[in-house]
Amino acid sequence: MRLQLALNVDNLGEAIDFYSKLFDTRPHKIRTGYANFSINKPPLKLVLFENPEAKDRINHLGVEVFNPREITELSQRLQESGILAEIRTNETCCHATQDKLWLHEPQGLHWEWYHITDDNPDNMKTSQSSACCDGTNCA
Numbered sequence: 001m002r003l004q005l006a007l008n009v010d011n012l013g014e015a016i017d018f019y020s021k022l023f024d025t026r027p028h029k030i031r032t033g034y035a036n037f038s039i040n041k042p043p044l045k046l047v048l049f050e051n052p053e054a055k056d057r058i059n060h061l062g063v064e065v066f067n068p069r070e071i072t073e074l075s076q077r078l079q080e081s082g083i084l085a086e087i088r089t090n091e092t093c094c095h096a097t098q099d100k101l102w103l104h105e106p107q108g109l110h111w112e113w114y115h116i117t118d119d120n121p122d123n124m125k126t127s128q129s130s131a132c133c134d135g136t137n138c139a
Contacts, residue, residue, distance in 0.1 A: 006061070010052040020037075063114075068117070085102045096118060100112050
């Protein structure tokens with residue numbers, strides 16, 4: 001598992017350049033208005049949304065899990081605790097197909113726990129956009 005930090009940025013090219021230098025790695029995926037880094041040290045999925053009109057720099061936080069069983073187990077625990085906001089399965093979003101859980105902490109910050117089932121789905125190979133990747137539809 002690794003933490004995810006999704007940021008709204010004013011200029012995607014500048015942000016890619018900065019974070020490539022900061023983490024000494026190139027992006028895993030770049031699309032129009034979107035980029036993500038799969039960083040090993042520290043274990044981090046950094047997601048950048050070009051969204052100059054965003055009022056907040058943090059778009060959302062998340063945890064990427066590598067075993068689908070973890071989503072099922074966590075879903076049950078979070079439902080029992082009363083903090084699970086939404087379950088989305090087999091959703092193509094942010095240029096990948098995922099199973100995910102959404103939560104909203106008391107001050108409004110969005111959290112997602114997700115497992116990627118297809119990192120490059122066919123319907124994204126020809127598309128440069130994804131409905132949830134505008135930085136405003138992430139929950």
